[in-house]
Amino acid sequence: MTELVNKDQSRNLDLPCLGLDGIQIFAPTADQRFLGGSSTFLRTHFPIKLQSHPHIGQLKNVTEQHLLNIILNPNPNLLGNRVFVLYGAAGSGKSELLRWLQTQITQNDTLRSNVTVRISRTELDVFQIVQRFQQMYTEHSFELTTQQRWEICRQKPRTLAKILVLTALERLLDSDEQINAIYYQLIDLVQTNLEGCFAAITQPSDEVGQFIELFSRENLWEVLKNSVIPIPIDYETLRYHLLKVFREQLLENTYLPHTLKGIAERVQAEHHQRPILLIDDLVQSINIFATDLLDYFITLEEGCWDIVVGITPASLEATKRGKELLDRINFLDTIDDRVEKLWLSDEYGLYSSFLDETNCIDYARLYLSEYKRQNHQSCDTSCPIFDQCQNLDPEQSEELLAPFNRELLIRLFRSLPSGKGKVRYFNLYLRNILEQLSKGEDVLQVLEQYVKSEQAVYHHDRTIVQVYELYGPLFDPSLPNEENEASSFSGLHHFFKLPPFETNTPRPVLAPLIQNNLIHLSEVQMTPTSSLPIDPGKLAIKAWLQNEPVNKQLLRDLRRGVIKSIKDGYFLDTLTRLNVANPTRILRWAQTRLETVPPVQLEGVDNFEGLSIHRSIGPLAYTLYDFADATGATEQKLRSQILASEQFPFILFRGMAYRQSTRDKLEQVLGIKLEELAFCLLTLANGLGRCPVELPPAIEQKIGVEDNPLTIRYPDGIESERPRLTNNQLGIIRRLFDDCFKLRENVYDGLLLEEIAEQIEPQQAITLLRRIDPSKISTDFRLNDEPLGIVLSGILNELETLIRLGSDERTKKLLFSICEVGLGEDIAERQLADLLKLPGDLDSLLSNFLQECHPFTLHKVLGLVRLIEEVQRTRTLNQVRQMLSTLIPNQNGDITPVTTPFEVFSRFELETLMKICQPDFRLPLNSFALDFLLKLAQHLPNLYEQLELRLRFG
Structure with a gap:
């Protein structure tokens, strides 16, 4: 792979407008x-724009100026509270809007300004907030002892919890037994929540505030469930008394809803004005009394306040009571528009109602202009490097975006964390970037920490890669790739002082990182709040190409695309002959790694063996990634791009080399070539009388194919040990043979067949097969989707069974008994005599035959023995019939043919019958088996009587 190089090791921007003085303008809060x-x-x-939903399915935009006008110009006939609920995730701009409203009210209406109260998100001390309202109502502060008690209780939350719980339970329950049953469990819960409340006061957090209650409905349910006795208490009653004790002990029994009502009446009487209450975040500021205050606000007749209250829905959804209150607001009747619900974002912070990709440039320009002003540097032609910076913002004559440009800011906005307030984090990212640049850090390295580009750039110069990815034109999925890559980058080269490309210098290659289903769409429906979804798999490819740490699981589709592209024209996992018509691909290499067959080994990532893919494939990796799941026209387009790539032939050659290497390993374990294995297996099948393939006569002659019956059987004593190749095994042998030798339908490679037939005789085929050790064959070699070793083991076991019969004494006895009776002139008998080389010393001839015979010859001999047994049986049967006919005359003394069913007698029993019929018959009684005597008595009663007499009288 071409290594990435960075000719300029540090890209520090020497811009006079950079400085730490202006960083304060990016403060995290509006205050x-x-x-x-x-x-x-x-x-x-x-300017902030809000959204309202007056009716289901309708969306209405409300400007901040419109909201201000409504507050400052109320209807003279309006009675009761008027509430504007601002929904928004943390960081969505609630505090910004309320600070702007407060500023505008101060500048535009002094009278209303005097009766305006704002509780910012940084005011978290409940005691101080209640005291502010108390001063407005009674014009005096809390007693000094009350303030001291508050500070002491903040240091002793468990003591406070004991006082609150015990006092509340004493007021509600009638016996100590009931109090003790839940007292200690409630103390632990209340103490934990008090500690959380006090901790938030001491150290405020920028994160979303959790709704804190002294205890929740779920907590009480769990406590009552664990109680051994029933406790007659409900959540709302206990909560009311706990808060009442809290107010009595720490707030001089000040009840905020009553106080707010009194303030409203006083302001109305003295100033004839409606007081204004602005609360940035109800939950974060008021906390313990949040639900009570919200309940008061939406009880419209209890005052004449104009209330704008910010609510973070996620903080209220933590408890059932919070959810119920949210539901109550959501379904609240808004008669006379006295309750209006406005949204700054969705509840999860996924989008902003006023800041999106279309206007984030204007937002940033506003802050950047003030930032440069705070650094005492104007951004116009008076700046010595204005011309250089204008390369980033060529359409602007002043107040440039440098050190950013439009594309960079949009990418920065798209890179904001999901589920966070877009406004807060966009502001925070700008602050952090400028602060780091002001300290002299490398601009490109800093930006890479915050910006995720939607496209990757492949080039040997690392600086060019970074600049093009961060500052280059945005990828437009509605344009062809050629038009996306045709944009001019000359301005970027001038700003970063990059040399122009020479004629023969390779140009950067751009590859989109967005999901494949959007890249190839001619029309993409985009909204201002949406962004192109970045594919994590393509980000992983980018990291891999840059030799960075990567999650190998995300490279799965790259591996699949590599295999799919090769298998389009080359059966990478097929080990038999290629480039033949309709191959069955019965023998395959099925090793799997990370869901890829065969395995793909990515350079620097994988430590297993497989098809080696190097980083030098460059941007082709992105195309292969998309190709993995592409279909239809998209697949055809990607296939054309792959085939046109200069790197694909190298991948194809590596695939061929990997396949050959895999085949070589298999042949090394087998000890023979695959074609030789197929030929040997076919020879075995033919030798056992099963010919699955019709071959040319010359080949059949060389391997000894004869017209053997397909239903050949052995003598009864060893029939169970006759080697049997199943139809499935025969089918596998035929398909493997076809894949190795068949060129097209009914046409085999005659030259190769003759060459192998000349080299491998039937005896040698058996020897080669017996040398194979199936246990050493990897299970990833599959024959008909079964492990090759298991298939071969099953076939070779049948061969070994036949070979063992050659040394089995039963075989010799069978042959001896057949030959001892005498072989006649039947065809089978003559063939057996020829094979055994009779006549001669029978014992010696049989021993020599069994020691030297070929397994196929033994198989044939045992089949002949079965046939000769039938011939000899028939011959013996005829002789017995003839002798019995002369031995047992009818009533007239005539000789009649015997019709006894002799099939029930074995050959040995028939021979015994022949001996009984002889005149000089002499046999002891114990030589007759009981079963034989029973058959004789049943089927030949006359002969049985004669036998009984002869045995009785000798």
Whole structure:
């Protein structure tokens, strides 16, 4: 692979507008930014647009100015509270909007400003908040002892929990037994929640505030379930008394809803104005009393407040009571528009109602202009490097975006974490980037920490790769790839002082990282709040190409694409002959690694053996990744791109080499070539009388094919040990033979067959097969989807059974008994005599035959023995009939043919019958088997009587 190089090891931007003084403008909260002055705040305030849903399925946009006008110009006849609920995830802009409303009210309406109260998201001390309202109502602060008690209780949350729980339970329960049953469990719960509340006061968090109650409905249910006695208490009653004790002990029994109502009445009477209450985040600021206050706000007749309250839905959904309150707001009747629900984002922070890809550039320009102003540097032609920076923003004559450009900012916005407030994190990313650049850090390295590009650039120069990926034109899925790659990058070269490309210098190659189903669409439906989904698999490929750590599981589709592209024209996993018509591909290499057959070994990632793929394939990796699951026209288009790639032939050659290597390993274990294995197996099948393939006569003659009956049988004593090749095994042998030798239908490779037939005689075929050790064959070699070793073991076991019969004494006895009776002139008898080389010393001839005979000859001999047995039986049967006819005359003394069913007698019993019929018959009684005597008595009663008399009288 061409190594990535970076000619300039450090890309520090020497821009006069960079500095740490202006970083304060990117403060995390609106109130912190407001500390720089209201003019600075207003110059950097980006107009906020909210969304409302007046009816199901309808969407209405509400501007911040419209909301301000509604608040400042109420209907004179309006009575009761008026509530504007701002829904938004943490960081969605609720505090920004409320600070802007407060500033505008102060500047535009002094009277209303005097009766405006705002509780910011950083005001978390419940005691201080309640005291503010108490001063407005009674014009005096809490007693000094009350303040001291509050500070002491913050240091002793368990003591406070004991007081609250015990006092509340004493007011509700009638016996100590009932109190003790739940007292200690409730203390632990209340203490934990109090500690959480006090910790939030001491150290506020920027994260979403969790809704804290002294205890939840779920907590009480669990406590009552664990109680050994029934406790007559319900959640709302216990909660009410706990909060009442809390107010009595720490807040001089101040009840906020009552106080707020009193303040409203006082302001109405003295100033004839509607008081305004702005709460950035109800849960984070009020917390313990959050649900009570919200309940008061939406009880519309209990005051005359204009209330704008921010709510983070995720914080209320933690408990059933919080969910019930949210549901109550969602389904609240909004008669006279006294309750209006407005959204700054969805509840999960996935989108913003006013900041998206279409306007994030304007948002950033607003802040960047103020940032440069704070650094005492104007961004216009008076700047010495204005012309250089204008290369990033050529359409602008002042207030440039440098060190960003439009494309970079959009990519930065797309890279914001999902589920976080878009506004807060866009602001935070800008701050962090500028702060790091102001400290002299490498601009490209800094940006790579925050920006995820939607396309990868392949080039040997690392700097060019970074610049093009971060600052280059955005990938447009509605345009052909050629048009996406045809954009000019000259401005980027000028800004970063990159040399122009020479004539023969390879140009950067761009590859989109978005999901494949969007790359090849002619029309993509995009909304301002949506972004192109980046494919994690392509990000993994990018990391792999850059020799960075990578999750190998994400490279799965790259492996699959490699295999699919090769198998399109080359059966990579097939080990038999290729380039033949209709191969059955019965013998395959089925090793699997990471769901790929055969395995693909990626350079620097995998430590197993497989088809080696190097990083030098470059951007072709992205095309192969998309090709893995492509279908239809998209598949055809990608296939054309793959075939046109200069790197694909190298992949194909490696595939061929890998297949040959795999085949060589198999042949090394087998000890013979695959074609020789197929030929030997066919020879075995033919030798056992099963010919699955019709071969040319010359070949059949060389391997000894004869017209043997397909139903050949052995003598009864050894029939169970006759080698049997199943139809499945015969089919496997035939298909393997076809894959190795068949060129097309009914046409075999005669030259190769003759060559192998000349080299391997039937005896040698058996020897070669017996040398194979199936246990050493990897189970990944598959024959007809079964492990090759198991298939061969089953076939070779049948061969070994036949060979063992050659040394079995039963075989010799069978042959001896057949030959001892005498062989006649029947064809089978003559063939057996020729094979045994009779006449001669029978014992010696049989011993020599069994020691030297070929297994196929033995198979044939045993088949002949079965046939000769039948011939000799028939001959003996006829002789017995003839002798019995002369021995047993009828009533008239005439000789009649015997019709006894002799089939029930064995050959040995028939020979015994012949001896009984002889005049000089002499045999002891114990030489007759009981079964034989019973057959004799049943089928030949006259002969049985004669035998009984002869045995009785000698």
